[in-house]
Every structure is written in structure tokens, then in C-alpha cells.
Amino acid sequence: MQKVDVVVVGGGVAGLTAAIYAAKAGKQTMLIEKQDRLGGRAISNKKKGAYFNLGAHALYTGDAYATFRELGLTLQGKQPTNDAYGIWKGKLNTLPSDMKSLFTTPLLSWKGKMEFASCLTKLIKMDTRRFDQISVREWVEGNLRDPMVRNVFYSLLRAASYVVGPDLPAAGPVLKQLQNALKGVLYLDRGWGELIEELRKKASDLGVRLVTNTKVSSIDTRGGIVRQVICEDGTKIDTQHVVLATSPLIANQLVPFAEETSLHTWKEQAIEITAACLDVALKRLPNPKQQFAYGIDQTVLLTNQSRAAYLSDDGAQVISLIKYQGKETDSDKDLHELEGVLDLMQPGWREELIVKQYLPKITVCHDFMHMKRLENPGPAVPEIQGLYVAGEWASHGEVLVDAATASAKRVIQHMLALEGKEWNAFNEHRGII
Known part of the structure; x- marks a missing residue:
């Protein structure tokens, strides 16, 4: 005893x-x-010198970050650049992440650009708790007019919550998570x-x-x-x-x-949330400019975490892809879609492949x-x-x-x-x- x-x-x-x-x-x-x-x-697996998390992990500037700092953890790693693309109708378009990309992106009309900038400015100082009792869809449809601005925000909020359907998540927590992301995201050396x-x-x-x-x-x-x-x-x-x-x-x-x-x-x-996750280690990037992308009309995300963190002992580039899943899942179909995103972002990646890890259905969270x-x-x-x-x-x-x-x-x-x-x-x- x-x-x-x-x-x-x-x-x-x-x-x-x-x-x-x-x-x-x-x-x-x-x-x-x-x-x-x-x-x-939160474990990491090392394969052929590359450090793979169980799916893409990023540490936002929220409670966990503050807690780990309070405990004296080193949290070695860096913040990635904000340069991003949006996948829309099978094509890559610059996603607004700063003033230059906002004014040059073909995704948004002039009015849409103004609305997008205004909404992000308000979000930074917003008391998100006011929206705890309404869904993400109610918030988006009630606060944004431009259809393409709505599509982009649905994509950003999906990435913040990992939840596919906008009718389920309470808007307040997801908006808070996006608010935290705007303050900075950390990719950790050697994974979580x-x-x-x-x-x-x-x-x-x-x-x-x-x-x-x-x-x-x-x-x-x-x-x-x-x-x-x-x-x-x-x-x-x-x-x-x-x-x-x-x-x-x-x-x-x-x-x-x-x-x-x-x-x-x-x-x-x-309500359990799951995702299909594909991680690849490449000898080099076929297209170094294209390292981060949100799916706008696809429920996917791609990020090269090596652009900010040490994730390989031999300099390989470690790219993580996520397919946000709903109730119905298909392992082969999800893998095909994720590889298609890689084809779009990094054409010729298969010739550079060192090792990969595919998790067809991993639990992201047990409830939210x-x-x-x-x-x-x-x-x-x-x-x-x-x-x-x-x-x-x-x-x-x-x-x-x-x-x-x-x-x-x-x-x-x-x-x-x-x-x-x-x-x-x-x-x-x-x-x-």
C-alpha cells in the first residue's frame, strides 16, 4: 500500500x-x-534525423505559453514569417498578412480589402467573451459583408480551432485563439x-x-x-x-x-475533433517561396516549420500538412488531397523526399x-x-x-x-x- x-x-x-x-x-x-x-x-518521433510531432503543433501566445514561461521552460524556437498563400479553386493566391500583401492579393476586391483590414484591427482589441454564446457562422455572417472576406475568415478560424463546421464552435474562444495567433506563434526546436x-x-x-x-x-x-x-x-x-x-x-x-x-x-x-496529418522531410524545397498555405475552399493547411525551428539534424526541411476532418473520413482520399496540396506548393517534392509520417485520423481534442x-x-x-x-x-x-x-x-x-x-x-x- x-x-x-x-x-x-x-x-x-x-x-x-x-x-x-x-x-x-x-x-x-x-x-x-x-x-x-x-x-x-505532444510527443515527437525522430525519423532519419527529422523530428516529427503528431501533426502540426504551434504554440500561440496564450495560457500555455504564459504557463510554460512561468515555470521557467526555455521554449527554444522562433516565430515564423507571416507570408502566406490561400488555396482557392485549385490555385495559389497571396493571402493578406501585411499591408503589401493586403493591397496586392487578387483574392479580395478593393472594398473587401478595406473590410478585411478593418476587421483585423478591431479583432486585436476585441473582448471576445461577448461572443461565447453564438457560433462562428453567426459571428462571420453577422459581422462581415464581403463574401470572399467571409471565406478567408472561415479559413483562419478553422485553422485556429481545427473544427471544420462553423455552426458548432462557440465564436468567442475561436476568436480569442485567432487574437492570440496575431500576437505571435512559436515553432519549437526538435518538436514538442x-x-x-x-x-x-x-x-x-x-x-x-x-x-x-x-x-x-x-x-x-x-x-x-x-x-x-x-x-x-x-x-x-x-x-x-x-x-x-x-x-x-x-x-x-x-x-x-x-x-x-x-x-x-x-x-x-x-464532440471529438480529428485530423489527418502528413509530415514530410525533404532534402530541399523545390519552391522556397511557398512555405505556408491555408485552404480556403479546402479544409487543409500546409506549413514548413523548419523555416523557424530546428527540426532536422542534417538540414532537411520538415513540412506539416493537416486535413481538418468532419464525421466522415476516408484515409486514402485524405492522403491524396494532402499530397495534392504538396504538389501545388512544392512541385517535385517526391524526388526530394527523405522520410514521411502519415496519421490518417488523430484526435486533436476530445471536446471543445x-x-x-x-x-x-x-x-x-x-x-x-x-x-x-x-x-x-x-x-x-x-x-x-x-x-x-x-x-x-x-x-x-x-x-x-x-x-x-x-x-x-x-x-x-x-x-x-
Whole structure:
């Protein structure tokens, strides 16, 4: 039998962040990860000298960036240039990213250019929370008149959220993510695996016990109170606090009678977002000018992250492509479309190919703030004392990795605030305060 103050189940960004902040608060903390390495969907794979993330990853100037800086992480990498193309009717067109490209792009009429510039200027200072209760489509159709400006904004907002359909996402969070992107985006040297290694070291230095290759089978919550974490190998850990940094589905499976708790609601309302991701390492770029493109009438994105980050030991160019997916997916068709985008942007790329990685359907997020949501998950499971949830799906207005770090910090803040109330109530009872 083992005993700790806090057990974190899941070793991705949310789990590591929760464990670190729990340890910083003086809690004896254990993190349990079922895989043989930490990181979840933020791991990086090295193939023939090239560093591949699990799909294109970019760190926006949001909660995660601020959190990692607060923790003292180095975050080595650079911001990419803003030069971009838009794919429209099978052709490349300059996408407005600065004053010069705004006035020279053939995509927009003169009136459209003025509207686009005006909207971006307003977005920078906008209080996006005003639009949390309407969809992306409602915001676009209600605020933009020019049809092509609408198309371009749909493309930008899709890239910010990874969600194909504009009727589902709440506009506020996605506009906030685009707002963050305008402040700067960071591509990380050697991929996000370096970030995970820094988080792992930080947790270890703070005394967090990191356990990998171990699967939790259930959480003992008899009487509505967290009591034990039980692992498949028979290990039992006594604890008062459990943070489930897992998917909502797994969280439900780990908790007996979860259908009687908010965990059930959070699982039922969850809408998973997936993407097909193709990464290639090329000996050189056939067309060095064309390194970043948004699909306007295609749900795709291409970025050469090597233009800003060290992603190869031998100077290869690492390009990431994304196909944002809806309910229906077709692995072969998605690959063909992504390779077609590469043909358009980098004709002759196959002759330069060193190695590639294709992920036909990877989970981007298990849930997000959408118009069908009944409530925002966490940080606490109200029916069970000491049980918490964290992850990109436990969003209260943040998007993707920002939701992972923000939800993890909410858990620890809630835990400490509750303990403070209990301590004050105890002292009041004793007549101390």
C-alpha cells in the first residue's frame, strides 16, 4: 500500500502541468501514465534525423505559453514569417498578412480589402467573451459583408480551432485563439518532445513520482469520497485527491457509477475533433517561396516549420500538412488531397523526399466549447469529493493546449481554495478566528 496527497492519471501536457503545480503547492504527488513515455499527443518521433510531432503543433501566445514561461521552460524556437498563400479553386493566391500583401492579393476586391483590414484591427482589441454564446457562422455572417472576406475568415478560424463546421464552435474562444495567433506563434526546436522533456524534468525536480507503463483500472470513491487509486497490476495508492487528465470516456470508465455524476454529462456532450496529418522531410524545397498555405475552399493547411525551428539534424526541411476532418473520413482520399496540396506548393517534392509520417485520423481534442454543450467540465466533479478533471476538453473558454494548461491550474487552485475553506471552518469551530 502506498499513500500520497495527489494522484494524477495521465501524463500529457495537462497531467504534467497539474502534477507540477500540485508539487509546487507542497503536495506529495504521483503521476501515472499508461504508455511507456510521457507526453500523450505532444510527443515527437525522430525519423532519419527529422523530428516529427503528431501533426502540426504551434504554440500561440496564450495560457500555455504564459504557463510554460512561468515555470521557467526555455521554449527554444522562433516565430515564423507571416507570408502566406490561400488555396482557392485549385490555385495559389497571396493571402493578406501585411499591408503589401493586403493591397496586392487578387483574392479580395478593393472594398473587401478595406473590410478585411478593418476587421483585423478591431479583432486585436476585441473582448471576445461577448461572443461565447453564438457560433462562428453567426459571428462571420453577422459581422462581415464581403463574401470572399467571409471565406478567408472561415479559413483562419478553422485553422485556429481545427473544427471544420462553423455552426458548432462557440465564436468567442475561436476568436480569442485567432487574437492570440496575431500576437505571435512559436515553432519549437526538435518538436514538442523537447517541451515534454522540460516538463518531465521540472516535475521530477519538484519531487513528483513519475510512473509510466502502468494502467489505472479504477478509482475507489465509496461514499462519494476519493479513497484509493487501483492499478491493473494490483498496486493500490491511498490518496485524497485524484486528477483525471484523461479523455472524458476514460474518466467515465475509471469511476464506478459515473453515470450518476457530471462525468456522464461531460462524456455525452463531448464532440471529438480529428485530423489527418502528413509530415514530410525533404532534402530541399523545390519552391522556397511557398512555405505556408491555408485552404480556403479546402479544409487543409500546409506549413514548413523548419523555416523557424530546428527540426532536422542534417538540414532537411520538415513540412506539416493537416486535413481538418468532419464525421466522415476516408484515409486514402485524405492522403491524396494532402499530397495534392504538396504538389501545388512544392512541385517535385517526391524526388526530394527523405522520410514521411502519415496519421490518417488523430484526435486533436476530445471536446471543445460548442453550441450543443450543456456545461463546461470541471475542475471538480461535484458529486465526488477530491475528484477533478483536466485536459484540452475541460475548456472554460480556452482552445487546445491552452485549455490543457488552464484546466490543470484550475484543478490545483480549486483544491487549495477548498482546503483553505475547510481549515478556516475548523479554526472557527475551535474559536481561533
